[in-house]
Amino acid sequence: MNFDFTEEQLMLRKMVRDFAQKEVAPLAYEIDRDERFPYENWKRAGELGLLGITAPEKYGGSGLGVTEMSIVAEEIAAVCVSTCATIIHQACLVIDNFVKNASEQQKERYLPGLCSGEIIGCLAMTEPGAGSDVISMQLRAEKKGDGYVLNGAKTFITNGPNADLAMVYAKTSPELGSRGISVFLIEAGTPGFKKGKKFEKMGWRGSPTGELIFEDCYVPKENLVGNENEGLNILMSGLNSERVIMGVQGAGIARGALEACLAYAKERQQFGKPIAQFQMIQEKLANMYVDVEAGELLAYKGATLCDQGRAGEINKLAAAAKLFGSEIAMRATTEAVQIFGGYGYMKEFPVERYMRDAKLMQIGGGTSEIQRHIISKQLLS
Secondary structure (H helix, E strand, O other): OOOOOOHHHHHHHHHHHHHHHHHHHHHHHHHHHHOOOOHHHHHHHHHOOOOOOOOOHHHOOOOOOHHHHHHHHHHHHOOOHHHHHHHHHHHHHHHHHHHHHOOHHHHHHHHHHHHHOOOOEEEEOOEOOEOOOHHHOOOEEEEEOOEEEEEEEEEEEEOHHHOOEEEEEEEOOHHHHHHHEEEEEEEOOOOOEEEEEEOOOOOOOOOOEEEEEEEEEEEEHHHEEOOOOOHHHHHHHHHHHHHHHHHHHHHHHHHHHHHHHHHHHHHOEEOOEEHHHOHHHHHHHHHHHHHHHHHHHHHHHHHHHHHOOOHHHHHHHHHHHHHHHHHHHHHHHHHHHHHHHHHHHOOOOHHHHHHHHHHHHHOOOOOHHHHHHHHHHHHHO
16 A cells, blocks of 8 residues: 655655564564563664654654554554554553643653653553443542542553553542543552553453552652643543554554465465465455555544644544454454465464454454444534
């Protein structure tokens, strides 16, 4: 796919593709099998400036935009969704959030380490009873002296088991409902803050996910991001870019599955000829190609609108990009396993992992049902 990229963006794409194919892909099977954090790729991503892709250069970032982050997400997702999820969680949900919402003092303290990868960050929003309905979160932050005391728990937190720094959403004024949420920065090792169990998952196994537990955890007021009760605005400020990025991740997964199928279909022989010559296989490949092209175009259109600051036009488009990317990832990987046949069901071949990884795309970051609700609500408003 050759979107209307600048020369610099094309150079970035080539650099990230080389990194993905030469350094990420060879470790993909291992980190999935061992369910371990991709430390080797993480360190390298920091050196290449991929973690801080949108952070200003003065903090160690690359000073680029959502389009460039989308390029990074697509290229890495095409070979290993676990590594992509780990890197993009830091780049989008933590660092980009810092860039938009943290104070200058907070940026100076944490952003250089986050951009280099020395500090592993996580965004803690989801709770056991607050997934799609995230506003119903119960983690409470009560004022005490010059700070706040947090009690409650978070779950399904990407990078949580390995995080050095958590960006945590909590209710400071429960009586205000969605307008009573605040965001706090909490370092690992803070008294009253501990990590719960690490989850065993179907996919994204190299992207650790776990619980965070707060028991009378005291946080000084200087660790408050923005102002008290401004958490909803902070949350909303990153939703559209997150959805666009997840949309392009889905397209990347689908592209990776298509590329694997093209190579396999040309080599695999049945009835005396390559299976690529059978029309049923050709139909599957053609459909996968159309999905990939459409998914990329939709997601990169969303990224362009984000970079142009056209917030009024992006809401339903971002939801559409996330929805379509998730659906084509699942569709393409399911077809890939079918094309590979029995081999597709074996862990020896990457399409088995692609299919497991693709399923979470329809759940994480807002389910496909939630995205359809957002789109229809926007259309009917």
